[in-house]
Amino acid sequence: MECEKCKRQFVRPLELYNGDWACPRCHNSLALNSIQLNVTDDNENMFKMAEICYLRALKLQSNKKVYDKFLSKAMAYCKDAARSGHPKALVRLGYFYEFGYFSIDLCEAFKQAYECYRSVWNGKIDDARTIQSDGEYLNGGIRVKKSAARLYLNLLNNAPSKMRAHPRYRYESELENVKREGLYEGDVQFNEAYSDENRTSRIFEILQSCYSKERAPLFGLIMLNSEQFYSLCAATEKTKNGTKKKILKIAEKVSIRLINIIDGNTRAIKNQTDISGVPDGNYCLYFFNTNGKHFMSQGKMNAVKRALEKGDSVIDCVKLNELISAICEGSDSDDYVFSDDDILVHKSRAERVSHALGDMIKTFKNNLKRGEN
Secondary structure (H helix, E strand, C coil): CECCCCCCECCCCEECCCCCEECCCCCCEECHHHCCEEECHHHHHHHHHHHHHHHHHHHCCCCHHHHHHHHHHHHHHHHHHHHCCCHHHHHHHHHHHHCCCCCCCHHHHHHHHHHHHHHHHCCCEEECCCCCCCCCCHHHCHHHHHHHHHHHHHHHHCCCHHHHCCHHHCHHHHHHHHHHCCCCCCCCCCCCCCCCCCHHHHHHHHHHHHHCCCCCCCEEEEEEEHHHHHHHHHCEEEECCEEEEHHHHHHCCCEEEEEECCCCCEEECCCHHHHCCCCCCEEEEEEECCCCCCCCCHHHHHHHHHHHHHCCCCCCCCCHHHHHHHHHHHCCCCEEEECHHHHHCCCCCCCCHHHHHHHHHHHHHHHHHCCCC
């Protein structure tokens, strides 16, 4: 992949909390709609591997460990193919975002699905394979573009209520644009990708992603009320010695705290006592994770944790409550999951990670003010 700004090549872009990509060299934002759509032998093979792994995952859903393994591989192959401009991989990546396969807030996932689908139906597709096949990529890839346009309109027709008021995501105006391109086939449907989403299941998906061997989150902020917290605490799973609360099982390896948004009172979640007697109110479930695959060293991760929870001796303003206050004041989203890349995109060679964390928080707050999150 090549950055349009610095013109340097790289394999893995930085993937940020809101689904955006950035150049690991110059930290320039990489817009999906600027990706050149090009089918090659290499990215076609990557996409085929993604589809094979995805189908295997679907067939093995009864075995969660195996299902997660193949799904993780499918998503990794799909990302690689999409980054190189494979149109069908971009469409599949949009599907993964739309239906909550990524551990980011559903509104942010909606935005990424929107960009994936739009980049295909609104782009120009080139087929540079050694042996070109009939069908999908004939006449400029019209079949693939129509498929992307249909999914795009379905997405807009079923947008989360928080997104429908935004002029960019209005179904009626985009329907006219799709018709103008001759891509409308009249089969927009209603699906339930975003309606009545099970909040408890979604939170556990985020927490369990802490063990990912592909890309584990570094820390996260999950906004919930006392009723949702108790629902979370009621979930159990089988162990060798019987059953155990799922939240406590995860808390054995992941640092989890429940923070009262009003008074700032904090309780560490470690045992049964910690999940009992929680007063009615609104809370932030904060977690910090050093498990799974990370791109920063353990020392740097610990430095981020200290700066978040205790402040830094040099940059004392870097505190967790800054993020929580910013979310409460200016965000409609419920979940924010940050990875190593969110720190690395703000870090220069000379800077400490605590300084980069401070820059990340400033950028985050500015984006909230501009309504970009």
